[in-house]
Amino acid sequence: MNTPELSCEEVIERLFEFLDRELDDVSQEEIDRHLKRCYDCFSRAEFERRLRERIAATGSQKAPERLKKRIRELTE
Numbered sequence: 001m002n003t004p005e006l007s008c009e010e011v012i013e014r015l016f017e018f019l020d021r022e023l024d025d026v027s028q029e030e031i032d033r034h035l036k037r038c039y040d041c042f043s044r045a046e047f048e049r050r051l052r053e054r055i056a057a058t059g060s061q062k063a064p065e066r067l068k069k070r071i072r073e074l075t076e
Contacts, residue, residue, distance in 0.1 A: 006034045011041045019048060 011034050017023050018031045035042045 006030055008034075008038060008041050011035070011038070012044060015041075015045060015048060019045070019052065 011018075011031050014023065014027070014031060018028060021028065023031070035045055
């Protein structure tokens with residue numbers, strides 16, 4: 001049985017669940033199929049994916065010693 005194609009609105013509405021892999025396998029595949037044929041939704045998904053990667057990377061960088069010193073001075 002063929003399932004109807006998802007609309008762009010449906011894909012965008014569920015995009016964060018898709019990126020977090022919180023959907024069941026069938027739903028993940030439906031959205032993946034849509035992204036392979038729809039450039040606009042693919043671009044949005046790639047933007048969100050890259051943004052998440054950059055945000056995650058910022059949490060792993062250590063603050064410079066100079067900044068730490070200034071913060072300590074402000075809190076003393």
